[in-house]
Amino acid sequence: MQSSNAPALRDIVLIGGGHSHAVALRMFAMHRAPGVRLTLICTDTDTPYSGMLPGYIAGHYTHDEVHIDLRRLAEFAGARYFHDEVIGIDRAAQQVLCRHRPPVPYDALSVNIGSTPQLDEVPGAAHYSVPVKPIRQFNERWLALLTRVRAHAGPTTIAIVGGGAGGVEMTLAMQYRLSRELRAMGRRPDELRFHLCSASATLLATHNAAVRAAFMRTLTERGVRVHLNATVTQVRERTLQIASGEFIDVDEVLWVTQAGGAAWLRDTGLALDAAGFIKVRDTLQTETDPAIFAAGDCAAFTARPLEKAGVFAVRMGAPLAHNLHRLLAGETLRRYRPQMRWLALISTGDKHAVASRGRVVYARGDWVWRWKDRVDRRFMRKLSEFPEPMPPSSDSRVPAVALAPEEQTQAISALAMRCGGCGAKVGATVLSRALGRIQPIDLPEVVIGLHAPDDAAVVRVPAGKALVQTVDFFRAFVDDPYIFGRIAANHALGDIFAMGGDAHTATAIATVPPGLESKVEDTLFQMMSGAVDVLNAAGCALVGGHTGEGQELALGFAINGLIDEPLDAVMTKGGLRPGDALILTKPLGTGTLFAAHARLQARGRWIDAALVSMQISNRAAASALRAHGAAACTDVTGFGLLGHLVEMTRAAGVDAEIDLNVLPVLDGAVETAAAGILSSLQPANVRLRRALRNQEAAVRHPHYPLIFDPQTAGGLLAGIPAGQAEATVAELRALGYPSAVCIGRAMPPGTDVESITLR
Ligand SMILES: Cc1cc2nc3c(=O)[nH]c(=O)nc-3n(C[C@H](O)[C@H](O)[C@H](O)COP(=O)(O)OP(=O)(O)OC[C@H]3O[C@@H](n4cnc5c(N)ncnc54)[C@H](O)[C@@H]3O)c2cc1C
8 A cells, every 4th residue: 555644634536547547646646745635436447548459459469558557556646446336426425426335525526437338329239239438348348259250150241330530440450350360260361341331421530631541542452341421220130220221231340439428427417518428617627516527538628629539538637637636725727728739640450550630741651650659658658667656755744735724623633643642542423423324233132232332232142152252453455445344354254154153243443544534534434334244244243343543544353253052063273184175265365466566566457356355255155164064164364374274284183285286376476476575474474384294396386485375354274074075166166256176185194293295
């Protein structure tokens, strides 16, 4: 986490990781404003850079070369990254509404979500065509189309609807790529047929005549049939109908026409243009609400209509970043003046491009492609290669935001060293407001809990049950309090499930960094919402807790579970029997991945996947393991796989053998471990290598470092009667543990005190 230690005084929230926000994040990284907390909310961690998209389709770039890694960029900028979909804005409450989390408050807001295809206007288009927009899901759609074309026997006809730069570039890029694909498969490229349909009388209507003529020539040479004045009126299975009444037989339809604004914008009350884009002033503030800005394709610049092009989205990034800061500092906003003419470098798919600017400039050649390639790669480098993280600025105690007098008092208090005489507790009002908004489940056994708070909770233990108790506490390793809350709760519950118990009640202990009361309240609310969502789903009632101020956000739980008497169902570490199959339910690697994340060395999608894995509950897995005869079980956490396995073998007096080849690992963990990026706990865990019988042989195996990797909210490791292993793994996978696998077996004790053999 790269966030500064300065207390949060104001929130800038960025919706969507389009080109403008990517540039703005880079600006924010270079000029950090103390007291300003940044949050980026985006559906896609990998967001495509439009300028290189046709080159990717043509096969000249890899996926990672053309995608901006928003999680890494946000981390570099010190911004919180919320991987979520925005579904609305509550302007009265100044909150962003998300699909999978509580509302996110803002002081200044910016929207950069691109555009959405207007497929509903043409019957059948939504069902039978592949829209290029929204650009975020295009990669999956393109890969699916590629697979279909490869598998299609005989000639394939592809129609592209849209005669702008996007449509023309896509046609030529696809023609180039698919011809090569067929050739590589030993098939003839002339099995491919292309139609390009444009509703207007010319292609590339916003470009000069020389450019238009050059592209007409190229398309004809490449066998593309161009249909002008050809408005598509209907799409049916394998047929396209155009306004003239003509039908074109097709196998695939690609939709690259002008798109509109996202439907949810209509409910925001912001003024929109006819296409549903947000009307903005020349400061990029919306016409309706000065606290809300919009940029890129989703903005309708009312001073002068702008083409929906990445070039404008990119150029808006810097003025947007400055104006967001100026708004919060109470300064006058500056005007964004879009250029009248801009240079477009339009590729023809075959590492050749055309330069177009205004009414006259036209040039073409391989050198234009190389030029474009250099410009695009330089742009991407700025968003993916970062200098060392910025040290907090020396004047970080001086808020760069305008505060009301009452807020200034709170800010001074947050900046001052707390005396601690108050027990560093969070104020009662903040606490009760934050907790009043969360809704823990109620259980009949809870006599006194959060519903009627007192000095302590009073809980009855039902007859015939024994208590299972555990406590866990750790500091936030991710800048998203809601997700952190979910993982902290899930991690704490893991111990109860590993024993074979049912979670019943929990008390929480939390520390929250000081700041304005409203910010502290929201952080606490977000974190506890995440935790309570998980506790509730586990049937566990939150009955009390303690919250203090601390330098870092941290959360822990004391959890009470219940287990039936007599205690036959308890799964202990010592229950491992020689011959038992060792089952691991989740992949390894969270330690190295988050160490790499902190150093900006992990790909955002690896962290996304790790966070998903960390939120998977061990509850269903524990029941399945128990049902299949597990007598021994533990959750794999801080000591890593080896540490927890040694705890089991020691307690049971057995040896074990594990197969490094089959160990499930999270995406990216092998790469980050191989790069020597390991958790700070790793050295302590590595001391247990003395338990290994043949480590010399295994030390070079790429999975070797991961057996020491400390896990947060890791999976269960259990001993199962060998005959049950296959059925158990199948059931676990069906239950939502796709990586569950048998990793080895327990063996009769040898002569060594403890001995684990690696295969
Ligand atoms: C095939 C093709 C080629 C093109 N080539 C060029 C070119 O060479 N040069 C050029 O200048 N322009 C080009 N364009 C146009 C260009 O793609 C767009 O103008 C540009 O992508 C707009 O950028 P943006 O910043 O507005 O948003 P986008 O790049 O569309 O990004 C929007 C972001 O918002 C996120 N998002 C969307 N909805 C939500 C939500 N509800 N909640 C959270 N996040 C959300 C998405 O995940 C995405 O990260 C091309 C377009 C196409 C179709």
